[in-house]
Amino acid sequence: MNQSSFSRRTLLKTAGGILVTGGLAHASNLMPRDIDLQKNSKDLIFRSTEPRNGEPELAKLVQSWQTPTELFYVRSHAPNPTINPKEFRLKVEGLVRQPISLSLDELRRLPEKTTTATLTCAGNRRSEYNGPEYEDVPKVGGVQWEGGTIGNATWAGTLLANVLKQAEVTEGAKHVWFEGLDRIPKNGQTIGFGGSIPIEKAMHDAGNGAPLLTHTMNGAALTPDHGYPLRMVVPGYIGARSVKWLGKIVVSDRPSPNHYVATAYKIVKKTTPLDWSESGPIYRFPINAAICTPKPHTQLAAGEVELTGYALPSGRSGSSIKDVLISADEGRTWTRGEMTGKTQDFCWQLWKAKVKINPTTKTLVLRASDSAGGFMPARVPWNAKGYLRNSWYRLPIDAG
Numbered sequence: 001m002n003q004s005s006f007s008r009r010t011l012l013k014t015a016g017g018i019l020v021t022g023g024l025a026h027a028s029n030l031m032p033r034d035i036d037l038q039k040n041s042k043d044l045i046f047r048s049t050e051p052r053n054g055e056p057e058l059a060k061l062v063q064s065w066q067t068p069t070e071l072f073y074v075r076s077h078a079p080n081p082t083i084n085p086k087e088f089r090l091k092v093e094g095l096v097r098q099p100i101s102l103s104l105d106e107l108r109r110l111p112e113k114t115t116t117a118t119l120t121c122a123g124n125r126r127s128e129y130n131g132p133e134y135e136d137v138p139k140v141g142g143v144q145w146e147g148g149t150i151g152n153a154t155w156a157g158t159l160l161a162n163v164l165k166q167a168e169v170t171e172g173a174k175h176v177w178f179e180g181l182d183r184i185p186k187n188g189q190t191i192g193f194g195g196s197i198p199i200e201k202a203m204h205d206a207g208n209g210a211p212l213l214t215h216t217m218n219g220a221a222l223t224p225d226h227g228y229p230l231r232m233v234v235p236g237y238i239g240a241r242s243v244k245w246l247g248k249i250v251v252s253d254r255p256s257p258n259h260y261v262a263t264a265y266k267i268v269k270k271t272t273p274l275d276w277s278e279s280g281p282i283y284r285f286p287i288n289a290a291i292c293t294p295k296p297h298t299q300l301a302a303g304e305v306e307l308t309g310y311a312l313p314s315g316r317s318g319s320s321i322k323d324v325l326i327s328a329d330e331g332r333t334w335t336r337g338e339m340t341g342k343t344q345d346f347c348w349q350l351w352k353a354k355v356k357i358n359p360t361t362k363t364l365v366l367r368a369s370d371s372a373g374g375f376m377p378a379r380v381p382w383n384a385k386g387y388l389r390n391s392w393y394r395l396p397i398d399a400g
């Protein structure tokens with residue numbers, strides 16, 4: 001990556017905005033956005049409360065295309081850190097000519113960008129890895145998520161690319177690290193939660209896929225659960241790259257050595273140092289989908305049944321859902337679902353379908369495909385950490 005690919009003109013244009021530290025806009029006119037901080041009500045099923053890990057009931061999740069904050073899953077590795085917004089600084093360091101330190105007010109004065117994007121945990125649907133299909137392999141630990149660790153919110157903040165341009169990234173920059181301010185106990189020490197993305201994604205500044213330094217979620221200040229006062233949102237990538245409580249950005253020639261990049265969030269068969277070193281970090285999420293209504297084991301009379309759910313195309317620009325197909329006979333015949341709600345880059349789609357069942361139907365099976373060639377496979381190979389479960393979604397029903 002050479003310097004000429006970062007426009008010098010944009011640099012100079014945004015420089016004023018970032019470097020203002022004087023009394024231009026007084027902090028007091030920005031404070032109202034912080035007042036609701038403690039409002040943290042959630043309508044989630046908590047799988048653990050210390051740390052907070054919760055997902056919504058699927059039927060509630062698909063009531064709207066834009067996920068209300070109360071229904072947006074929470075995935076945290078440690079208790080929410082307490083951050084004083086007045087003392088907060090975002091630091092940008094590493095392979096840059098101009099290291100930066102930005103207060104919240106300074107961040108909020110930068111050109112604002114709003115993006116709607118879906119976040120999903122790499123562990124979405126993990127509990128299915130412990131189903132009957134996988135008798136011969138070890139149990140998968142970690143939070144036993146069902147299909148609710150996904151949500152589609154509106155995020156506002158400023159482009160990561162603009163701040164990196166301002167810092168003047170130097171040659172040799174290949175990855176951008178994110179460091180969270182939470183403290184996670186690990187092997188007798190505490191570590192921060194780190195993420196890392198390739199420089200090309202970090203510098204991407206067009207369309208819905210541009211990574212965002214985010215202070216606002218669904219029109220309000222981020223709640224503590226979602227990373228107040230500042231988080232990354234990296235559209236198209238697994239949720240783990242969207243680091244919450246973001247305190248530091250480091251530009252580097254290599255991916256972050258942080259545990260959550262170098263070790264966790266990889267597809268491995270065993271959790272040995274050799275296995276970790278042989279596989280790379282997961283970045284983009286693959287296509288996935290779930291049936292959200294009716295609930296599993298609902299009593300249904302033979303005849304026509306109406307189903308609803310979500311389908312997430314793979315995390316690429318221009319990728320949208322091509323087909324949602326449901327089978328009531330274990331994949332012999334398929335019925336096409338219909339998209340409802342919006343279609344937008346890096347966002348999920350909601351769907352509905354009418355399917356005929358008979359008194360012997362035990363399972364409804366869902367698969368989806370997208371315009372980028374992504375499809376949900378009938379089976380997905382087991383992996384030790386239970387990531388990227390995106391095989392056909394199976395809903396058991398009690399027909400009669």
Ligand SMILES: Nc1nc2c(c(=O)[nH]1)N[C@H]1C(S)=C(S)[C@@H](COP(=O)(O)O)O[C@H]1N2
Pocket residue numbers: 072073074075076077078119120121122179180181182193225226227238239240241242243244245246
């Ligand atoms: N600092 C920090 N950032 C984090 C995490 C964390 O534990 N600490 N969890 C990550 C994971 S695994 C996911 S899926 C998303 C979840 O974001 P949410 O809780 O806002 O839904 O945040 C990511 N960012």
Ligand SMILES: [Mo]
Pocket residue numbers: 075120121122123239240
């Ligand atoms: Mo996650």
